[in-house]
Amino acid sequence: MTAKENLVIESKGSGQPFNYAVGMYGSKFFKELRENRKLLGTKCPKCGKVYVPPRRVCGECFVEMTEFVEVGPKGIIGTFTILRYAFIDPETGEQKPVPYGYGFIRFDGADTLFQHYISIEDESKIKIGARVEPVFSEERKGNVKDILCFKIIE
Amino acid sequence: MDRAAVIGVGITKIEANKVKETFADMVWEAVNKALEDAKMTIDDIDNVVTTSNDFWDGRTISCMAVGDASGARHKNVSCVEGDGTFGAFYGLSRVLSGSYGTTLVTAHSKGSESVSSLITNAAFDPIYDRSLGMDMISACAMQARAYMHRTGTTPEQMAMVSVKNHGNAMLNPLSQLPMNITVEDVLGSEMISDPLHKLDCSPVSDGCCAVIIANEKRASQYGSLPVWIKGVSFCSDSYFLGDRELSKAKSLTQAAKKAFSMAQISDPLSEIDVAEVYDAFTYQELMWLEAMGLCQDGKAGINLEKGYYGIKGKLPVNPSGGLLSGHPVIAGGLIRIAEIVKQLRGEAGAYQIAGAKKGVAHGVNGLCGQSHCVWILDQEK
Amino acid sequence: MPKKRVAIVGTGQTYHKSHRPDVNGQELINEAVKRALQDADLTIKDIDAVVIGNMDHFEGINYVDCWSVDGSGGIMKPVIKLTTGGTTGSTLAIGGYQLVASGFFEKVLIIGWEKNSESDTTGAITTAFDPVWDRLVFAGAISGLAAEAQAYMAKYGATEKDAARVSVRDRKHACNNPHAQLRREITIEDVLASPMLADPIHLLDVCPRTDGACAVIMANEDCAGKITAVPDWIWATANRHKYTYLGDVNWGELDSLAGASREIYAKAGIREPKKEIDVIELYQPYSFAGIIWIEDLGIAERGKGAEYIWSGATDMGGELPINPSGGVIACNPIGATGLIRCAEAALQVMGKAEARQVPDVNFAISTGFGGCMWSDMLLHGKRKPDF
Numbered sequence: 001m002t003a004k005e006n007l008v009i010e011s012k013g014s015g016q017p018f019n020y021a022v023g024m025y026g027s028k029f030f031k032e033l034r035e036n037r038k039l040l041g042t043k044c045p046k047c048g049k050v051y052v053p054p055r056r057v058c059g060e061c062f063v064e065m066t067e068f069v070e071v072g073p074k075g076i077i078g079t080f081t082i083l084r085y086a087f088i089d090p091e092t093g094e095q096k097p098v099p100y101g102y103g104f105i106r107f108d109g110a111d112t113l114f115q116h117y118i119s120i121e122d123e124s125k126i127k128i129g130a131r132v133e134p135v136f137s138e139e140r141k142g143n144v145k146d147i148l149c150f151k152i153i154e
Numbered sequence: 155m156d157r158a159a160v161i162g163v164g165i166t167k168i169e170a171n172k173v174k175e176t177f178a179d180m181v182w183e184a185v186n187k188a189l190e191d192a193k194m195t196i197d198d199i200d201n202v203v204t205t206s207n208d209f210w211d212g213r214t215i216s217c218m219a220v221g222d223a224s225g226a227r228h229k230n231v232s233c234v235e236g237d238g239t240f241g242a243f244y245g246l247s248r249v250l251s252g253s254y255g256t257t258l259v260t261a262h263s264k265g266s267e268s269v270s271s272l273i274t275n276a277a278f279d280p281i282y283d284r285s286l287g288m289d290m291i292s293a294c295a296m297q298a299r300a301y302m303h304r305t306g307t308t309p310e311q312m313a314m315v316s317v318k319n320h321g322n323a324m325l326n327p328l329s330q331l332p333m334n335i336t337v338e339d340v341l342g343s344e345m346i347s348d349p350l351h352k353l354d355c356s357p358v359s360d361g362c363c364a365v366i367i368a369n370e371k372r373a374s375q376y377g378s379l380p381v382w383i384k385g386v387s388f389c390s391d392s393y394f395l396g397d398r399e400l401s402k403a404k405s406l407t408q409a410a411k412k413a414f415s416m417a418q419i420s421d422p423l424s425e426i427d428v429a430e431v432y433d434a435f436t437y438q439e440l441m442w443l444e445a446m447g448l449c450q451d452g453k454a455g456i457n458l459e460k461g462y463y464g465i466k467g468k469l470p471v472n473p474s475g476g477l478l479s480g481h482p483v484i485a486g487g488l489i490r491i492a493e494i495v496k497q498l499r500g501e502a503g504a505y506q507i508a509g510a511k512k513g514v515a516h517g518v519n520g521l522c523g524q525s526h527c528v529w530i531l532d533q534e535k
Numbered sequence: 536m537p538k539k540r541v542a543i544v545g546t547g548q549t550y551h552k553s554h555r556p557d558v559n560g561q562e563l564i565n566e567a568v569k570r571a572l573q574d575a576d577l578t579i580k581d582i583d584a585v586v587i588g589n590m591d592h593f594e595g596i597n598y599v600d601c602w603s604v605d606g607s608g609g610i611m612k613p614v615i616k617l618t619t620g621g622t623t624g625s626t627l628a629i630g631g632y633q634l635v636a637s638g639f640f641e642k643v644l645i646i647g648w649e650k651n652s653e654s655d656t657t658g659a660i661t662t663a664f665d666p667v668w669d670r671l672v673f674a675g676a677i678s679g680l681a682a683e684a685q686a687y688m689a690k691y692g693a694t695e696k697d698a699a700r701v702s703v704r705d706r707k708h709a710c711n712n713p714h715a716q717l718r719r720e721i722t723i724e725d726v727l728a729s730p731m732l733a734d735p736i737h738l739l740d741v742c743p744r745t746d747g748a749c750a751v752i753m754a755n756e757d758c759a760g761k762i763t764a765v766p767d768w769i770w771a772t773a774n775r776h777k778y779t780y781l782g783d784v785n786w787g788e789l790d791s792l793a794g795a796s797r798e799i800y801a802k803a804g805i806r807e808p809k810k811e812i813d814v815i816e817l818y819q820p821y822s823f824a825g826i827i828w829i830e831d832l833g834i835a836e837r838g839k840g841a842e843y844i845w846s847g848a849t850d851m852g853g854e855l856p857i858n859p860s861g862g863v864i865a866c867n868p869i870g871a872t873g874l875i876r877c878a879e880a881a882l883q884v885m886g887k888a889e890a891r892q893v894p895d896v897n898f899a900i901s902t903g904f905g906g907c908m909w910s911d912m913l914l915h916g917k918r919k920p921d922f
Contacts, residue, residue: 003557006556006557008556011595018666020666020667022667026667026668051783052782053667053668053780053782055779055780059777059778059779059783078686078786079682079683079685079686079689079786079787080682080685081678081681081682081684081685081733081734081735081736082733082734083674083678083732083733084730084731084732084733084734085657085677085730085732085733087655087657087658087661087674087675088655088657088658089658089661090655090658090659090661090662090670091661091670091671096674100672102672102673102674102678102681102682102733103672104682104781104782104786112780112782112783113781113782113783113784113786114782115668115669115671115672115673115781115782116671116672117671117672127689128685128686128689129689143667144667144668144671145671
């Protein structure tokens, strides 16, 4: 059977709003970021690895982490890309503005990478291993946007 | 079926809003409780099955959030999306296949983070049903009406389920809604979707459960008391509500028959000592009991009036307080399994059923009980 | 030893296309199911259980296992849903294996499907990542893959041209596969001239967006040989879903695939995979993976992946053809993609791969990729496993 007209039903605007719990570890991180522009990781009592974002469990050792350590704010680019294609941002429902620098930052003193924007004023300077520092937002609300982006230094 | 057992269980406290905790935090707590209960360490776990739902968690690939907390970093791991009884079934299969000696099964959800009616609305067909604004409660209200019409079950009898289960919850420290209430309180509570009052409905809840399943050889190796799995079966009915005989649960009847037959139980009513069934709504406890063959069709309400289903009754049902006293979706069915395990070990504390030897646990997937999973557990090998 | 050895006895795929407005989801699923039943000469009555999966937010349907029964044939049968992101298809294959091996069911129908046209694919994938930490900058699968490619290039000096050679291979192979979506050859120049999506990934380095479904029937050793003359025996399965946060990943190598493949080689007694494996269906969503991940599989030495690709060894007619089907770069209905790899590996073992058949296949590998740089893997063999 073939239909003369293949109809489509749109469900635009029927999203499901959520209140995601940040948790005790993340809340401590964002409070410190908001109030003191400081960045925290958690340190594994067994392997000594420092995790950012901070979290309760070291997946490698399956032990609980309770020690917070300050990291950064400076660090290096672990890896990166520059996003050039348009897509719908599920957080806003709008098209995400491109291009933007997408980086994995290794804060000084951390063992894992932290995802954030990298300023792309001068693309030629964006390289793996390049040193960066965060640009803090003047109005900080206790979320990941309290850092505007990372910019290349030195 | 080859022999296998549940050798460890862990349940978090069930709460309306665990705002301090992420999914991983809840899983970490339940997993560590289960490991401690089984007298095991994570190194004794051969593989992991997590159970979650991307809609309830507001996240595609919801299992990603709980990998580290369930100790899955260097292990084979998979994820079932559905009720925890289905996750446990897959975990059991992975043991019986001979691939692994032990499986850690987890199930979590946080109803507090979303708008439940929007999440269950998304379970309706996007082409035919969804725009009508249906959700789980309105669909189940129609089912309740059909069940009442067919069987003559009364609003008072339904209310008695709520009274009994909230009362049982007074004895369960993990329960969210322990309440000393009366039939009048239930019938006087807000009408949510006729004929379901607020106290006919389970609450929105956060919680997590973890269960450890082992093959026969490993089951007795760690020193906890194994509870043996004698029969498990699951079955799905048609999808569209209009395609089903909504007042009956045909797929549950089939799943239960198969599970009882695997367990070589010919007269469930006389052989089963305790049941934990998926009482998301009051009428469902009655309807599921009948469909499972634990009660003559249409007679559950009358039996309830006679006190059959109380903690000291002929067949205690939901002595833990059931889902009416705390309903973390997805974890709901796995908690039923864990509660039966506690009963058969004699570790259920204030709501212990004296002399319980055989029990049934039950989980549900989909709208109005489309798909059911039935577990028969036994104290003896 | 498993309680029951397990084999694939039938497979079915839909007509995969970027947009299938002619069918709804259940109908798309049913198209694959009917073909698999036909291939195995079975009816739905012969099926004891259904395993189904997809990624919920591509279609926005909750409880897909329940919703899909009219298409899957699951009414009054046991139906279970597995989902693990991109790895869903291979996760389903492993699930089907486990359900049959356990002795619970004799014949199981496994279904992976996706109608990616029904939502914004990148937007939906973005919701796979942590809402608190990751969603602000993460931009779907391509952004994560670009991070991998950059790390590998910095470490081993591979080039965009090396990667393009992989795209050229897969697109050429796809011309032999009637189920592939993109069946037109391309050149290295075409790839390099295509728009840059996320440095260093060009449009022609990555998979398309596809509507499609795949169904696979697995049976136990008591009946597999009666259903088909040459069953595809499942020798071993393994997976690693290691990471919870993308920032934890060891970028530049896929250690999840290294871990899963070593487990499989050890189980099956494979010492030299390059010599003992005859064909690989690799879940390779972009070209650079064709270089990097064969190193993790132990097929090429670290840093030598590109050299091995340029040698032609992985082309049809080479010593170890990879993706005779054209792979993911030619077709990607996400929830089905891993299961298509499994079905294509089965076709190779069963000798039913027609124009894309690799001669004399004794061992085949199929893989799945997804989530937080996770991997699944299955080893398929012509001979019934002796363990």
